[in-house]
Amino acid sequence: MRQYLQTSVIWLLLALLLGLTVLASHVLTGPVSLFAGLFIAAMKAGLVLWFFMGMRHETPMIRLFGTGALFWLAALLLLSFIDYLSRGAV
Protein backbone atom coordinates (compact mmCIF):
# COMPACT_ATOMS: atom_id res chain seq x y z
CA MET A 1 0.00 0.00 0.00
CA ARG A 2 2.83 2.33 0.99
CA GLN A 3 4.49 1.69 -2.35
CA TYR A 4 1.34 2.68 -4.28
CA LEU A 5 1.07 5.83 -2.19
CA GLN A 6 4.65 6.75 -2.90
CA THR A 7 4.27 6.08 -6.63
CA SER A 8 1.14 8.22 -6.71
CA VAL A 9 2.87 11.08 -4.91
CA ILE A 10 5.80 10.99 -7.34
CA TRP A 11 3.40 10.89 -10.26
CA LEU A 12 1.56 13.92 -8.85
CA LEU A 13 4.85 15.75 -8.39
CA LEU A 14 5.77 14.99 -12.01
CA ALA A 15 2.39 16.28 -13.17
CA LEU A 16 2.93 19.46 -11.13
CA LEU A 17 6.36 19.95 -12.64
CA LEU A 18 4.85 19.48 -16.10
CA GLY A 19 2.37 22.22 -15.28
CA LEU A 20 5.26 24.38 -14.11
CA THR A 21 7.03 23.80 -17.44
CA VAL A 22 3.97 25.01 -19.35
CA LEU A 23 3.61 28.00 -17.03
CA ALA A 24 7.30 28.90 -17.34
CA SER A 25 7.15 28.76 -21.12
CA HIS A 26 4.27 31.26 -21.09
CA VAL A 27 5.58 33.63 -18.44
CA LEU A 28 9.31 33.67 -19.14
CA THR A 29 11.02 34.66 -22.39
CA GLY A 30 14.45 34.26 -23.99
CA PRO A 31 17.30 32.30 -22.45
CA VAL A 32 15.68 32.43 -18.99
CA SER A 33 12.73 30.42 -20.33
CA LEU A 34 15.12 27.88 -21.81
CA PHE A 35 17.10 27.43 -18.61
CA ALA A 36 13.95 27.26 -16.49
CA GLY A 37 12.62 24.54 -18.80
CA LEU A 38 15.88 22.61 -18.56
CA PHE A 39 15.99 22.96 -14.78
CA ILE A 40 12.46 21.61 -14.38
CA ALA A 41 13.20 18.80 -16.84
CA ALA A 42 16.29 17.88 -14.80
CA MET A 43 14.15 17.69 -11.66
CA LYS A 44 11.66 15.44 -13.43
CA ALA A 45 14.43 13.20 -14.72
CA GLY A 46 15.88 13.04 -11.21
CA LEU A 47 12.57 11.92 -9.73
CA VAL A 48 12.13 9.26 -12.41
CA LEU A 49 15.67 7.99 -11.92
CA TRP A 50 15.57 7.97 -8.15
CA PHE A 51 12.12 6.52 -7.59
CA PHE A 52 10.69 4.92 -10.73
CA MET A 53 13.96 3.46 -11.95
CA GLY A 54 14.81 2.38 -8.42
CA MET A 55 18.21 4.05 -8.33
CA ARG A 56 17.83 4.68 -4.59
CA HIS A 57 17.98 0.92 -3.95
CA GLU A 58 21.00 0.30 -6.17
CA THR A 59 24.68 -0.25 -5.43
CA PRO A 60 27.19 2.57 -5.87
CA MET A 61 28.42 0.91 -9.10
CA ILE A 62 24.98 1.04 -10.72
CA ARG A 63 24.57 4.62 -9.54
CA LEU A 64 27.93 5.45 -11.08
CA PHE A 65 26.75 4.08 -14.41
CA GLY A 66 23.45 5.95 -14.12
CA THR A 67 25.27 9.18 -13.33
CA GLY A 68 27.64 8.46 -16.21
CA ALA A 69 24.73 8.29 -18.64
CA LEU A 70 23.39 11.60 -17.33
CA PHE A 71 26.86 13.10 -17.59
CA TRP A 72 27.12 12.12 -21.24
CA LEU A 73 23.68 13.49 -21.95
CA ALA A 74 24.77 16.72 -20.29
CA ALA A 75 27.88 16.75 -22.49
CA LEU A 76 25.73 16.33 -25.60
CA LEU A 77 23.48 19.21 -24.59
CA LEU A 78 26.24 21.50 -23.32
CA LEU A 79 28.52 21.20 -26.34
CA SER A 80 25.60 21.52 -28.75
CA PHE A 81 24.49 24.65 -26.91
CA ILE A 82 27.97 26.14 -27.24
CA ASP A 83 27.26 26.07 -30.94
CA TYR A 84 23.64 27.18 -30.82
CA LEU A 85 24.06 30.03 -28.37
CA SER A 86 27.15 31.46 -30.05
CA ARG A 87 26.25 30.86 -33.70
CA GLY A 88 26.59 33.93 -35.85
CA ALA A 89 28.60 35.75 -33.18
CA VAL A 90 31.78 35.61 -35.22
Added chain:
Amino acid sequence: MTANPPSYLNAGHTIRSWLLTTDHKRIAVLYLVSVTFFFLVGGAAAGLVRADLLTPEGDLLTNEGYNRAFTLHGVIMVWFFLIPSIPNVFGNFLIPLMIGARDLAFPRLNLLSWYIYILGGLFTLIVLLVGGVDTGWTFYTPLSSMFSNGNVVLVAAAVFIVGFSSILTGLNFIVTIHRLRAPGMGWGRMPLFVWSHYATSIILVLATPVLSITLVLIAAERLFGLGIFDPSLGGDPLLFQHLFWFYSHPAVYIMVLPALGVISELVAAAARKPVFGYSFVAGSSIAIAIIGFFVWGHHMFVSGQSMYASAVFSFLSLAVAVPSGIKVYNWTATLYKGNILLDPPFLFAMSFIGLFVVGGLTGLALAMLSIDVHVHDTYFVVAHFHYIMVGGTISAYFGALHFWWPKMFGRMYPLTWGRITAATIFFGFNLTFFPQFILGFLGMPRRYHVYAPEFQTLHVLSSAGSTLLGLAYLLPFVYLGYSLVAGKRASANPWGATGLEWTVPSPPPKHNFVEIPTVTGRPYDYPVDKEDRR
Protein backbone atom coordinates in the same frame (compact mmCIF):
# COMPACT_ATOMS: atom_id res chain seq x y z
CA MET B 1 39.51 -42.20 -16.41
CA THR B 2 37.32 -39.29 -17.46
CA ALA B 3 37.27 -38.45 -21.12
CA ASN B 4 37.68 -34.82 -22.20
CA PRO B 5 34.28 -33.22 -22.84
CA PRO B 6 33.55 -32.79 -26.55
CA SER B 7 34.50 -29.48 -28.11
CA TYR B 8 31.85 -26.83 -28.65
CA LEU B 9 32.00 -27.64 -32.37
CA ASN B 10 31.05 -31.26 -31.69
CA ALA B 11 28.41 -30.50 -29.06
CA GLY B 12 25.70 -30.80 -31.70
CA HIS B 13 25.72 -31.17 -35.46
CA THR B 14 22.26 -30.10 -36.58
CA ILE B 15 21.47 -26.70 -38.04
CA ARG B 16 18.98 -26.30 -35.21
CA SER B 17 21.74 -26.83 -32.65
CA TRP B 18 23.56 -23.87 -34.20
CA LEU B 19 20.59 -21.57 -34.76
CA LEU B 20 19.24 -22.04 -31.22
CA THR B 21 22.57 -22.17 -29.45
CA THR B 22 23.27 -20.02 -26.42
CA ASP B 23 26.96 -20.94 -26.35
CA HIS B 24 28.97 -17.73 -26.76
CA LYS B 25 31.52 -19.54 -28.93
CA ARG B 26 28.96 -20.78 -31.40
CA ILE B 27 27.32 -17.36 -31.52
CA ALA B 28 30.77 -15.95 -32.26
CA VAL B 29 31.05 -18.35 -35.20
CA LEU B 30 27.59 -17.31 -36.41
CA TYR B 31 28.80 -13.71 -36.31
CA LEU B 32 32.00 -14.70 -38.08
CA VAL B 33 30.01 -16.11 -40.97
CA SER B 34 27.57 -13.21 -41.15
CA VAL B 35 30.07 -10.35 -40.84
CA THR B 36 32.18 -12.07 -43.50
CA PHE B 37 29.15 -12.09 -45.79
CA PHE B 38 28.54 -8.38 -45.26
CA PHE B 39 32.26 -7.67 -45.68
CA LEU B 40 32.05 -9.26 -49.13
CA VAL B 41 28.93 -7.25 -50.08
CA GLY B 42 30.45 -3.98 -48.81
CA GLY B 43 33.74 -4.82 -50.49
CA ALA B 44 31.98 -5.46 -53.80
CA ALA B 45 30.38 -2.01 -53.57
CA ALA B 46 33.83 -0.51 -52.89
CA GLY B 47 35.18 -2.32 -55.94
CA LEU B 48 32.41 -0.80 -58.03
CA VAL B 49 33.24 2.68 -56.76
CA ARG B 50 36.96 2.28 -57.46
CA ALA B 51 36.29 0.83 -60.92
CA ASP B 52 34.08 3.82 -61.74
CA LEU B 53 36.82 6.22 -60.65
CA LEU B 54 39.33 4.77 -63.12
CA THR B 55 38.24 7.35 -65.69
CA PRO B 56 37.59 11.06 -65.12
CA GLU B 57 34.21 10.82 -66.82
CA GLY B 58 32.89 8.09 -64.52
CA ASP B 59 31.89 5.85 -67.42
CA LEU B 60 30.77 2.83 -65.44
CA LEU B 61 27.96 4.21 -63.27
CA THR B 62 25.39 6.94 -63.56
CA ASN B 63 25.52 9.84 -61.09
CA GLU B 64 22.70 8.28 -59.15
CA GLY B 65 24.22 4.79 -59.36
CA TYR B 66 27.54 6.08 -58.02
CA ASN B 67 25.83 7.75 -55.06
CA ARG B 68 23.98 4.54 -54.29
CA ALA B 69 27.14 2.42 -54.57
CA PHE B 70 29.21 4.48 -52.12
CA THR B 71 26.26 4.81 -49.74
CA LEU B 72 25.76 1.07 -49.72
CA HIS B 73 29.50 0.57 -49.20
CA GLY B 74 29.48 2.95 -46.23
CA VAL B 75 26.32 1.68 -44.58
CA ILE B 76 27.29 -1.98 -44.82
CA MET B 77 30.92 -1.56 -43.89
CA VAL B 78 30.29 0.71 -40.91
CA TRP B 79 27.25 -0.91 -39.32
CA PHE B 80 27.47 -4.46 -40.49
CA PHE B 81 31.20 -5.06 -40.54
CA LEU B 82 33.47 -2.59 -38.75
CA ILE B 83 31.34 -2.04 -35.65
CA PRO B 84 30.36 -5.66 -34.97
CA SER B 85 33.43 -7.42 -36.37
CA ILE B 86 35.89 -7.64 -33.48
CA PRO B 87 33.49 -7.29 -30.51
CA ASN B 88 30.87 -9.68 -31.78
CA VAL B 89 33.19 -12.31 -33.18
CA PHE B 90 36.25 -12.21 -30.95
CA GLY B 91 34.73 -10.45 -27.94
CA ASN B 92 31.98 -13.01 -27.86
CA PHE B 93 34.35 -15.91 -28.27
CA LEU B 94 37.10 -14.73 -25.97
CA ILE B 95 35.77 -12.61 -23.12
CA PRO B 96 34.30 -15.53 -21.11
CA LEU B 97 37.38 -17.64 -21.85
CA MET B 98 39.75 -14.83 -20.88
CA ILE B 99 38.03 -14.05 -17.59
CA GLY B 100 37.46 -17.67 -16.63
CA ALA B 101 33.68 -17.78 -17.11
CA ARG B 102 31.51 -20.50 -18.62
CA ASP B 103 29.52 -18.11 -20.79
CA LEU B 104 28.42 -14.50 -21.06
CA ALA B 105 26.08 -13.21 -18.36
CA PHE B 106 23.01 -13.33 -20.61
CA PRO B 107 23.43 -16.16 -23.16
CA ARG B 108 19.91 -15.88 -24.60
CA LEU B 109 20.26 -12.14 -24.98
CA ASN B 110 23.46 -12.86 -26.86
CA LEU B 111 21.63 -15.05 -29.35
CA LEU B 112 18.85 -12.44 -29.63
CA SER B 113 21.52 -9.89 -30.44
CA TRP B 114 22.64 -12.00 -33.40
CA TYR B 115 19.09 -12.39 -34.67
CA ILE B 116 18.55 -8.63 -34.43
CA TYR B 117 21.78 -8.13 -36.39
CA ILE B 118 20.54 -10.51 -39.08
CA LEU B 119 17.15 -8.76 -39.18
CA GLY B 120 18.86 -5.39 -39.68
CA GLY B 121 21.04 -6.99 -42.35
CA LEU B 122 18.00 -8.35 -44.17
CA PHE B 123 16.48 -4.87 -44.25
CA THR B 124 19.69 -3.57 -45.80
CA LEU B 125 19.70 -6.31 -48.41
CA ILE B 126 16.07 -5.50 -49.24
CA VAL B 127 17.12 -1.88 -49.77
CA LEU B 128 19.83 -3.14 -52.08
CA LEU B 129 17.26 -5.11 -54.08
CA VAL B 130 14.77 -2.26 -54.35
CA GLY B 131 17.29 0.24 -55.63
CA GLY B 132 19.45 1.46 -52.75
CA VAL B 133 19.79 4.84 -51.14
CA ASP B 134 21.78 7.90 -52.22
CA THR B 135 22.38 9.96 -49.09
CA GLY B 136 25.77 8.67 -48.06
CA TRP B 137 26.08 6.67 -44.85
CA THR B 138 25.81 9.91 -42.86
CA PHE B 139 22.18 10.61 -43.89
CA TYR B 140 22.75 14.37 -43.81
CA THR B 141 19.57 16.41 -43.66
CA PRO B 142 17.67 18.00 -45.36
CA LEU B 143 18.86 15.75 -48.22
CA SER B 144 17.79 12.60 -46.41
CA SER B 145 14.59 13.95 -44.91
CA MET B 146 13.26 16.03 -47.81
CA PHE B 147 15.00 15.58 -51.14
CA SER B 148 16.45 12.10 -51.44
CA ASN B 149 14.84 9.72 -53.94
CA GLY B 150 16.23 6.63 -52.22
CA ASN B 151 14.79 4.32 -49.62
CA VAL B 152 15.96 6.38 -46.67
CA VAL B 153 13.37 5.15 -44.17
CA LEU B 154 14.11 1.52 -44.92
CA VAL B 155 17.86 1.99 -44.44
CA ALA B 156 17.26 4.07 -41.31
CA ALA B 157 15.10 1.20 -40.03
CA ALA B 158 17.92 -1.26 -40.78
CA VAL B 159 20.46 0.82 -38.87
CA PHE B 160 17.95 1.44 -36.07
CA ILE B 161 17.45 -2.31 -35.70
CA VAL B 162 21.12 -3.20 -35.81
CA GLY B 163 21.73 -0.55 -33.14
CA PHE B 164 19.78 -2.66 -30.67
CA SER B 165 22.09 -5.56 -31.41
CA SER B 166 25.03 -3.34 -30.43
CA ILE B 167 23.35 -2.12 -27.26
CA LEU B 168 22.51 -5.65 -26.13
CA THR B 169 26.03 -6.89 -26.82
CA GLY B 170 27.54 -3.95 -24.93
CA LEU B 171 25.24 -4.54 -21.99
CA ASN B 172 26.07 -8.24 -21.95
CA PHE B 173 29.81 -7.54 -21.97
CA ILE B 174 29.61 -4.96 -19.16
CA VAL B 175 27.62 -7.27 -16.89
CA THR B 176 29.82 -10.26 -17.75
CA ILE B 177 33.02 -8.37 -17.01
CA HIS B 178 31.62 -7.06 -13.73
CA ARG B 179 30.04 -10.24 -12.46
CA LEU B 180 31.68 -13.30 -13.94
CA ARG B 181 35.41 -12.83 -13.51
CA ALA B 182 37.15 -15.89 -12.07
CA PRO B 183 38.28 -15.77 -8.44
CA GLY B 184 41.47 -13.77 -8.20
CA MET B 185 40.96 -11.83 -11.43
CA GLY B 186 40.82 -8.29 -10.13
CA TRP B 187 40.61 -5.30 -12.45
CA GLY B 188 44.40 -5.13 -12.47
CA ARG B 189 44.67 -8.72 -13.70
CA MET B 190 42.26 -8.47 -16.57
CA PRO B 191 43.68 -8.99 -20.07
CA LEU B 192 43.93 -5.76 -22.06
CA PHE B 193 41.62 -7.25 -24.69
CA VAL B 194 38.92 -7.40 -22.03
CA TRP B 195 39.69 -3.86 -20.87
CA SER B 196 39.29 -2.54 -24.39
CA HIS B 197 35.97 -4.34 -24.78
CA TYR B 198 34.81 -2.90 -21.49
CA ALA B 199 35.54 0.61 -22.75
CA THR B 200 33.88 -0.20 -26.09
CA SER B 201 30.78 -1.52 -24.37
CA ILE B 202 30.36 1.69 -22.40
CA ILE B 203 30.35 3.63 -25.68
CA LEU B 204 27.94 1.14 -27.26
CA VAL B 205 25.44 1.51 -24.44
CA LEU B 206 25.70 5.28 -24.05
CA ALA B 207 25.99 6.44 -27.65
CA THR B 208 23.88 4.07 -29.74
CA PRO B 209 20.51 5.23 -28.33
CA VAL B 210 21.27 8.75 -29.59
CA LEU B 211 21.71 7.38 -33.11
CA SER B 212 18.47 5.43 -32.80
CA ILE B 213 16.56 8.54 -31.74
CA THR B 214 18.11 10.55 -34.57
CA LEU B 215 17.05 7.99 -37.15
CA VAL B 216 13.51 8.00 -35.79
CA LEU B 217 13.49 11.79 -36.10
CA ILE B 218 14.60 11.55 -39.76
CA ALA B 219 11.82 9.07 -40.46
CA ALA B 220 9.31 11.32 -38.65
CA GLU B 221 10.34 14.33 -40.71
CA ARG B 222 10.37 12.41 -43.98
CA LEU B 223 7.09 10.57 -43.45
CA PHE B 224 5.05 13.16 -41.57
CA GLY B 225 6.71 16.44 -42.50
CA LEU B 226 7.58 17.34 -38.88
CA GLY B 227 9.94 20.32 -38.78
CA ILE B 228 12.93 18.95 -36.92
CA PHE B 229 15.87 19.34 -39.26
CA ASP B 230 14.39 21.15 -42.28
CA PRO B 231 14.87 24.94 -42.02
CA SER B 232 11.82 25.61 -44.17
CA LEU B 233 9.74 23.93 -41.47
CA GLY B 234 11.51 25.70 -38.62
CA GLY B 235 14.05 22.93 -38.04
CA ASP B 236 17.84 23.04 -38.05
CA PRO B 237 20.02 20.77 -40.23
CA LEU B 238 22.96 21.29 -37.89
CA LEU B 239 20.95 19.71 -35.09
CA PHE B 240 21.03 16.53 -37.12
CA GLN B 241 24.80 16.70 -37.42
CA HIS B 242 25.20 17.28 -33.68
CA LEU B 243 23.05 14.25 -32.90
CA PHE B 244 24.48 12.06 -35.63
CA TRP B 245 28.12 12.72 -34.80
CA PHE B 246 27.52 12.42 -31.07
CA TYR B 247 27.09 8.75 -31.90
CA SER B 248 29.17 8.40 -34.99
CA HIS B 249 32.40 9.84 -33.73
CA PRO B 250 32.45 7.57 -30.68
CA ALA B 251 31.54 4.84 -33.20
CA VAL B 252 35.05 5.23 -34.60
CA TYR B 253 36.30 4.23 -31.16
CA ILE B 254 33.79 1.37 -31.10
CA MET B 255 35.63 0.16 -34.20
CA VAL B 256 39.15 0.87 -33.11
CA LEU B 257 39.18 0.22 -29.33
CA PRO B 258 38.63 -3.54 -29.70
CA ALA B 259 41.36 -3.46 -32.34
CA LEU B 260 43.70 -1.79 -29.85
CA GLY B 261 42.90 -4.58 -27.38
CA VAL B 262 43.74 -7.21 -29.98
CA ILE B 263 47.06 -5.54 -30.76
CA SER B 264 48.06 -5.46 -27.08
CA GLU B 265 47.57 -9.23 -26.95
CA LEU B 266 49.40 -9.85 -30.23
CA VAL B 267 52.34 -7.61 -29.35
CA ALA B 268 52.84 -9.23 -25.94
CA ALA B 269 52.63 -12.73 -27.43
CA ALA B 270 54.99 -11.82 -30.26
CA ALA B 271 57.54 -10.14 -27.99
CA ARG B 272 57.08 -12.79 -25.30
CA LYS B 273 57.22 -10.02 -22.74
CA PRO B 274 54.71 -8.45 -20.33
CA VAL B 275 53.00 -5.41 -21.83
CA PHE B 276 54.99 -2.32 -20.91
CA GLY B 277 52.91 -0.06 -18.63
CA TYR B 278 49.92 -2.38 -18.33
CA SER B 279 47.84 0.00 -16.23
CA PHE B 280 48.49 2.92 -18.59
CA VAL B 281 47.43 0.85 -21.59
CA ALA B 282 44.28 -0.27 -19.73
CA GLY B 283 43.52 3.26 -18.53
CA SER B 284 44.11 4.73 -21.98
CA SER B 285 41.24 2.61 -23.32
CA ILE B 286 38.90 4.21 -20.82
CA ALA B 287 40.37 7.65 -21.53
CA ILE B 288 39.83 7.21 -25.27
CA ALA B 289 36.22 6.13 -24.62
CA ILE B 290 35.54 9.17 -22.43
CA ILE B 291 37.32 11.85 -24.49
CA GLY B 292 35.85 10.28 -27.65
CA PHE B 293 32.46 11.59 -26.57
CA PHE B 294 33.55 15.24 -26.62
CA VAL B 295 35.01 15.59 -30.08
CA TRP B 296 32.15 15.13 -32.52
CA GLY B 297 32.08 18.77 -33.57
CA HIS B 298 35.31 18.36 -35.55
CA HIS B 299 33.14 16.86 -38.28
CA MET B 300 31.30 20.17 -38.47
CA PHE B 301 34.03 22.81 -38.76
CA VAL B 302 32.79 24.07 -42.12
CA SER B 303 29.11 23.29 -41.58
CA GLY B 304 28.26 26.73 -40.27
CA GLN B 305 28.50 25.94 -36.58
CA SER B 306 29.81 28.68 -34.36
CA MET B 307 33.53 29.41 -34.45
CA TYR B 308 33.62 29.17 -30.64
CA ALA B 309 32.20 25.65 -30.78
CA SER B 310 34.73 24.73 -33.46
CA ALA B 311 37.60 26.01 -31.31
CA VAL B 312 36.40 23.96 -28.32
CA PHE B 313 35.99 20.83 -30.43
CA SER B 314 39.38 21.34 -32.08
CA PHE B 315 41.08 21.49 -28.69
CA LEU B 316 39.21 18.44 -27.36
CA SER B 317 39.96 16.46 -30.52
CA LEU B 318 43.67 16.98 -30.11
CA ALA B 319 43.38 15.54 -26.59
CA VAL B 320 42.49 12.07 -27.93
CA ALA B 321 45.99 11.80 -29.32
CA VAL B 322 47.40 11.47 -25.79
CA PRO B 323 45.91 8.08 -24.79
CA SER B 324 46.32 6.83 -28.37
CA GLY B 325 49.97 7.82 -28.25
CA ILE B 326 50.38 6.05 -24.90
CA LYS B 327 49.28 2.80 -26.51
CA VAL B 328 51.62 3.05 -29.48
CA TYR B 329 54.63 4.00 -27.34
CA ASN B 330 53.90 1.21 -24.87
CA TRP B 331 53.60 -1.39 -27.63
CA THR B 332 56.92 -0.19 -29.01
CA ALA B 333 58.47 -0.45 -25.55
CA THR B 334 57.00 -3.93 -25.19
CA LEU B 335 58.61 -5.03 -28.44
CA TYR B 336 61.99 -3.55 -27.44
CA LYS B 337 64.43 -6.43 -26.89
CA GLY B 338 61.59 -8.89 -27.32
CA ASN B 339 62.13 -12.41 -28.56
CA ILE B 340 60.13 -11.80 -31.70
CA LEU B 341 59.00 -14.39 -34.24
CA LEU B 342 57.65 -13.17 -37.57
CA ASP B 343 54.39 -15.08 -37.35
CA PRO B 344 51.30 -13.83 -39.21
CA PRO B 345 49.59 -12.34 -36.11
CA PHE B 346 52.70 -10.27 -35.40
CA LEU B 347 52.88 -9.04 -38.99
CA PHE B 348 49.24 -7.98 -38.84
CA ALA B 349 49.98 -6.19 -35.55
CA MET B 350 52.88 -4.33 -37.16
CA SER B 351 50.63 -3.47 -40.08
CA PHE B 352 48.06 -2.14 -37.63
CA ILE B 353 50.57 0.03 -35.80
CA GLY B 354 51.87 1.53 -39.05
CA LEU B 355 48.43 2.30 -40.44
CA PHE B 356 47.08 3.49 -37.09
CA VAL B 357 49.96 5.94 -36.70
CA VAL B 358 49.45 7.38 -40.20
CA GLY B 359 45.70 7.58 -39.61
CA GLY B 360 46.17 9.08 -36.16
CA LEU B 361 48.65 11.74 -37.22
CA THR B 362 46.51 12.81 -40.17
CA GLY B 363 43.65 12.88 -37.67
CA LEU B 364 45.62 15.47 -35.70
CA ALA B 365 45.97 17.47 -38.88
CA LEU B 366 42.22 17.30 -39.42
CA ALA B 367 41.52 18.27 -35.82
CA MET B 368 43.33 21.58 -36.49
CA LEU B 369 40.73 24.10 -37.59
CA SER B 370 42.94 25.77 -40.18
CA ILE B 371 44.01 22.58 -41.97
CA ASP B 372 40.54 21.07 -41.84
CA VAL B 373 39.05 24.08 -43.61
CA HIS B 374 41.46 23.46 -46.50
CA VAL B 375 41.01 19.71 -46.86
CA HIS B 376 37.46 19.28 -45.60
CA ASP B 377 35.30 16.99 -47.73
CA THR B 378 38.27 16.06 -49.89
CA TYR B 379 39.94 12.70 -50.41
CA PHE B 380 42.35 13.62 -47.60
CA VAL B 381 39.53 12.91 -45.16
CA VAL B 382 38.59 9.72 -47.01
CA ALA B 383 42.18 8.50 -46.77
CA HIS B 384 42.44 9.47 -43.08
CA PHE B 385 39.38 7.63 -41.89
CA HIS B 386 40.14 4.61 -44.02
CA TYR B 387 43.60 4.38 -42.46
CA ILE B 388 42.07 4.36 -38.97
CA MET B 389 38.81 2.52 -39.49
CA VAL B 390 39.69 0.16 -42.30
CA GLY B 391 43.47 -0.17 -42.21
CA GLY B 392 43.51 -0.28 -38.44
CA THR B 393 40.44 -2.30 -37.69
CA ILE B 394 40.81 -4.82 -40.51
CA SER B 395 44.51 -5.40 -39.78
CA ALA B 396 43.57 -6.10 -36.18
CA TYR B 397 40.62 -8.22 -37.25
CA PHE B 398 42.83 -10.35 -39.49
CA GLY B 399 45.50 -10.40 -36.79
CA ALA B 400 42.92 -11.71 -34.31
CA LEU B 401 41.67 -14.21 -36.86
CA HIS B 402 45.16 -15.56 -37.42
CA PHE B 403 46.04 -15.55 -33.72
CA TRP B 404 42.92 -17.21 -32.33
CA TRP B 405 42.00 -19.34 -35.36
CA PRO B 406 43.77 -22.43 -33.90
CA LYS B 407 41.88 -21.86 -30.64
CA MET B 408 38.54 -21.42 -32.38
CA PHE B 409 38.74 -24.36 -34.75
CA GLY B 410 41.57 -26.51 -33.42
CA ARG B 411 43.53 -26.38 -36.68
CA MET B 412 46.71 -24.66 -37.80
CA TYR B 413 46.94 -22.93 -41.15
CA PRO B 414 49.98 -22.53 -43.45
CA LEU B 415 51.90 -19.73 -41.75
CA THR B 416 53.69 -18.68 -44.94
CA TRP B 417 50.37 -17.88 -46.58
CA GLY B 418 49.41 -15.87 -43.53
CA ARG B 419 52.64 -13.86 -43.85
CA ILE B 420 52.05 -13.29 -47.57
CA THR B 421 48.52 -12.10 -46.85
CA ALA B 422 49.66 -9.70 -44.12
CA ALA B 423 52.31 -8.19 -46.38
CA THR B 424 49.97 -7.93 -49.36
CA ILE B 425 47.22 -6.29 -47.34
CA PHE B 426 49.70 -3.74 -45.99
CA PHE B 427 51.09 -2.96 -49.44
CA GLY B 428 47.68 -2.99 -51.14
CA PHE B 429 46.19 -0.78 -48.48
CA ASN B 430 48.88 1.86 -48.76
CA LEU B 431 48.73 1.79 -52.54
CA THR B 432 44.98 2.33 -52.34
CA PHE B 433 44.80 5.06 -49.78
CA PHE B 434 48.10 6.94 -49.74
CA PRO B 435 47.44 8.49 -53.18
CA GLN B 436 44.15 9.71 -51.74
CA PHE B 437 46.00 11.92 -49.23
CA ILE B 438 47.70 13.61 -52.18
CA LEU B 439 44.45 13.76 -54.14
CA GLY B 440 42.73 15.45 -51.24
CA PHE B 441 45.52 17.89 -50.66
CA LEU B 442 45.38 18.83 -54.34
CA GLY B 443 41.66 19.52 -54.00
CA MET B 444 39.84 16.43 -55.25
CA PRO B 445 36.46 16.47 -53.46
CA ARG B 446 35.05 13.30 -51.99
CA ARG B 447 31.79 11.75 -53.25
CA TYR B 448 32.44 12.97 -56.86
CA HIS B 449 32.62 10.49 -59.67
CA VAL B 450 33.46 12.96 -62.41
CA TYR B 451 36.77 14.72 -61.84
CA ALA B 452 39.46 16.81 -63.47
CA PRO B 453 41.78 14.73 -65.73
CA GLU B 454 44.93 15.69 -63.79
CA PHE B 455 43.69 13.54 -60.89
CA GLN B 456 43.44 10.39 -63.00
CA THR B 457 46.93 8.98 -62.37
CA LEU B 458 46.44 9.01 -58.62
CA HIS B 459 42.97 7.52 -58.98
CA VAL B 460 44.29 4.72 -61.18
CA LEU B 461 47.02 3.97 -58.61
CA SER B 462 44.37 3.89 -55.92
CA SER B 463 42.12 1.56 -57.92
CA ALA B 464 45.08 -0.72 -58.67
CA GLY B 465 45.80 -0.86 -54.95
CA SER B 466 42.19 -1.69 -54.20
CA THR B 467 42.34 -4.63 -56.61
CA LEU B 468 45.41 -5.95 -54.84
CA LEU B 469 43.77 -5.34 -51.49
CA GLY B 470 40.63 -7.16 -52.58
CA LEU B 471 42.65 -10.17 -53.69
CA ALA B 472 44.58 -10.15 -50.40
CA TYR B 473 41.33 -10.08 -48.46
CA LEU B 474 40.18 -13.16 -50.37
CA LEU B 475 43.38 -15.16 -49.76
CA PRO B 476 42.51 -16.21 -46.18
CA PHE B 477 39.31 -17.80 -47.47
CA VAL B 478 41.49 -20.27 -49.31
CA TYR B 479 44.07 -21.25 -46.72
CA LEU B 480 41.89 -20.88 -43.63
CA GLY B 481 39.19 -22.88 -45.41
CA TYR B 482 41.85 -25.44 -46.31
CA SER B 483 43.01 -25.61 -42.70
CA LEU B 484 39.51 -26.56 -41.56
CA VAL B 485 39.64 -29.77 -43.55
CA ALA B 486 43.33 -30.59 -43.79
CA GLY B 487 45.14 -28.35 -41.32
CA LYS B 488 47.42 -29.77 -38.66
CA ARG B 489 45.75 -30.22 -35.27
CA ALA B 490 46.54 -27.26 -33.03
CA SER B 491 47.76 -27.71 -29.49
CA ALA B 492 46.10 -25.88 -26.61
CA ASN B 493 48.66 -23.09 -26.82
CA PRO B 494 50.29 -22.99 -30.27
CA TRP B 495 51.85 -19.54 -29.87
CA GLY B 496 53.16 -20.06 -26.33
CA ALA B 497 50.96 -17.19 -25.16
CA THR B 498 49.63 -16.33 -21.70
CA GLY B 499 45.95 -16.04 -20.82
CA LEU B 500 43.24 -18.35 -19.58
CA GLU B 501 41.94 -19.00 -23.10
CA TRP B 502 45.17 -20.89 -23.85
CA THR B 503 44.74 -23.21 -20.87
CA VAL B 504 41.69 -24.97 -22.34
CA PRO B 505 41.86 -27.41 -25.28
CA SER B 506 41.65 -26.20 -28.89
CA PRO B 507 38.77 -26.00 -29.75
CA PRO B 508 37.40 -25.41 -26.24
CA PRO B 509 34.71 -27.64 -24.72
CA LYS B 510 31.15 -26.39 -24.56
CA HIS B 511 31.35 -25.00 -21.04
CA ASN B 512 34.94 -23.77 -21.39
CA PHE B 513 36.32 -24.86 -18.03
CA VAL B 514 35.77 -28.13 -16.21
CA GLU B 515 36.56 -26.21 -13.04
CA ILE B 516 36.54 -22.43 -12.83
CA PRO B 517 40.21 -21.45 -12.58
CA THR B 518 41.66 -19.28 -9.84
CA VAL B 519 43.90 -16.47 -11.02
CA THR B 520 46.97 -15.97 -8.92
CA GLY B 521 49.26 -13.77 -10.97
CA ARG B 522 49.31 -10.71 -13.18
CA PRO B 523 48.48 -11.01 -16.88
CA TYR B 524 51.22 -11.41 -19.50
CA ASP B 525 53.43 -13.40 -17.20
CA TYR B 526 55.95 -14.22 -19.91
CA PRO B 527 57.98 -16.16 -20.76
CA VAL B 528 55.76 -19.22 -21.03
CA ASP B 529 57.16 -22.72 -21.38
CA LYS B 530 57.92 -23.01 -25.10
CA GLU B 531 57.78 -26.78 -25.45
CA ASP B 532 54.13 -26.79 -26.37
CA ARG B 533 54.60 -24.24 -29.10
CA ARG B 534 52.92 -25.23 -32.42
